[in-house]
Structures are given as structure tokens and as C-alpha cells.
Amino acid sequence: MDRYAVFVPKLLPRQECFLPDAPVSCKGCGESMAVRQVYKALAADVIQKGTWKIPWKQPLPELKGSEKGEMFSPSLLRIPKAGKQVLSICFDNEALMVKGALGKAFWKKHMPAVAVADGVYYVATACPGYPFDLMEKVRKAYHAPGDAFLHILCPCPVGWDFDASLSVKIGKLAVDSTLFPLYEVINGKYFLTIETPQPRPVKDYIRYQGRCKDLTEAAVDEIQKMVKLDYQKLLSTV
């Protein structure tokens, strides 16, 4: 990526690829925001060719969580590329979407690390709070000479129980508190795309959310400790 590239929202393609007529999403949905940004990024390359119809999400039936018997099913978008390669995009709203949004208390499975270990050429994490970062990664993933996997954190106002106008801010806070660091892995090499030399405390991210209202001080401290450890582990691989 060019380090001094200029990003102007005014110059984005005006073509609207994601406009479902049926009311499929709640208000302030982070997932539909992410889907729309992904389609905006791909519009110039993929959609004008007209070789495939635009899919909405395909639910992944069973993906084992970290604890025994726990399952979660993130929605996954698979976009075929040239030469039997696939760009998979995981829209993660951190909920057990079996019947509505259920909350379960266990540490999240680290999907990008699994993809890296699996030998996927291009792996990246993204968040709709940083839209140009997301679009750049989608474009890069589509043009990568190999399989690609994107993990996108989508704030969910209903499942996480916060005000609908905060979706973008919550996404930014998740990145700034290093709970969800943005990085990309090209052929096994890690690169940080957004550096946070002075991360914000995780408490800033947690206090907006109704799903975390039962957390005690000790639990918050433990989460902070885990986040710090994870980030240091990530920094050591860069």
C-alpha cells in the first residue's frame, strides 16, 4: 500500500451493490455497513464484469469454539477468484447466532492465526470503523496470488446492547484498545496496519456495552491483562 495515498470518500464508486429491499438488518447494523464497504471496494474489479451474482451471506453451520461443545456460527462470504482461489470474508459479531444473539463466556477463537497456520496467502483483520483500511485490504486480498481470508469485526447494537449511533465508535475503540488489532499477514509475514503506541484501556470499550454490565472489576482487569499479552505476542511476530 502506498504510504501517502489520499483517501477521499467523495471519489468512491456511486454504484450501490448492497441494497436489500426486505428489512434484513436492524438499525445501526455494523455488519451491513461492513458488507456495503466490501462491495464498494470490489465494485470496480468484480461486479462490473457480471460473471457472478452478488451473494448475501452464507451461514457456516458448525465451527467449534474454544470450549468443549461450544459452537458459534459466523457468517462467511466466499468470493471465487481466478484459478480456483477463494477470498473468504468472516463477518464476526461475537455472538452465538443460533437463535438470535446469545452471549457465551469464553475467549474467542483466533481465526486469523488458524488461517495463517493453514497456509493461506493473505490474511487480514479489519473493522468498518476504519473504512479505507478495510477497502484497501479487500482489494489487496482480491488481487493476491493465492487464497485470502479476512476477519471483520462488526459491532452489533442489538447483541452487544449499545445505542445504534455508536457502532462506528465502538469499532474504533476496539481497535484503539488493542482488543482487536488491525494487521495483515502476507505469506506468513506480519505487518501492523494501524499502530497504537499508547493503547486506550479496555474499560473505555466495555463501558458502552450492556452485555458487559455484569463484569466485575477483577474480570475487567483480567481481560486487560489478556489483551496486553495477546498484543505483545502479536508485536513479537511483526
Add this chain to the structure above:
Amino acid sequence: MSTWEHNKVGCILLEKNQAQPFKKGDKRTQKPAWDTDKCTKCALCYLYCPDAAIREKADGLFEADPDYCKGCGICARECWFGAISMVEER
């Protein structure tokens, strides 16, 4: 403790897809209003709108499509210049 078997029948739906005739924006309580003096036409609201409800007018300013806007307020919060305010829907 009463369970769902003891409840009386509230209503019976005879057809499927009953939400189809309704528009996405029918349930909103607020709608965004643009201050034309403060707006710099940067299109950030257009980029952040989850429902693709914000469209560009001929003069470069933006407006919300009443059929699709759900009144979430993301555009009002994320506008750098404070040009968007949420007004009560009447």
C-alpha cells in the same frame, strides 16, 4: 410458573412474508437534517450509512432517502463538522 402452553392465542398469521410490503424506514423515530452552511460535501456520511440511505443531490449536498433511513444516528455522530442533527419524526 406459567409457560407458553398456557398463553392465549394472540393472533394467527395466514400468509408468509408479511413484512414485505413495509419499507425499511417505516419504524424510525428520528431523521437526519443537514445544515447546508456547515456541510463541506465530504461524503463521510454517505460512506458510513449502513443502509445505503444517503444519496447525493445535484448540487453536491446529501439527503436521506425516507424509504431506507432507519434513523440510527451514525451520520450525525460521525460528521466531523457537526453539520447533521437528528430531528424528531412527526
